[in-house]
Amino acid sequence: MKNPFEIYNTVFEMPVIIDKEGCEGCGTCISICSNSAIVLKEVDESIIAEVVSELCDECGECIEFCLRGLIKKVQVACELVE
Numbered sequence: 001m002k003n004p005f006e007i008y009n010t011v012f013e014m015p016v017i018i019d020k021e022g023c024e025g026c027g028t029c030i031s032i033c034s035n036s037a038i039v040l041k042e043v044d045e046s047i048i049a050e051v052v053s054e055l056c057d058e059c060g061e062c063i064e065f066c067l068r069g070l071i072k073k074v075q076v077a078c079e080l081v082e
């Protein structure tokens with residue numbers, strides 16, 4: 001079935017992101033990601049988690065494991081490219 005959004009030449013993706021404000025780098029989300037799509041990085045002398053979008057399949061399993069509620073899916077509109 002054709003994606004109904006295609007008639008507007010637009011699709012919506014739902015990438016998973018981590019709100020870096022409040023991340024304490026505990027690593028819980030890293031341990032449950034079977035794609036190894038979450039890494040720790042140092043930003044402004046703090047260690048935070050970040051999703052590597054190329055490895056993430058947007059399964060959403062990590063979302064409930066952050067006790068701080070920092071992992072979310074966001075809707076992003078993308079123009080279709082012929």
Ligand code: SF4
Nearest residue numbers: 023024026027029066
């Ligand atoms: S579980 Fe939450 S606080 Fe812990 S590293 Fe992941 S995003 Fe940061």
Ligand code: SF4
Nearest residue numbers: 033056057059060062
């Ligand atoms: S959504 Fe799935 S693949 Fe992506 S970072 Fe979370 S657990 Fe890993």
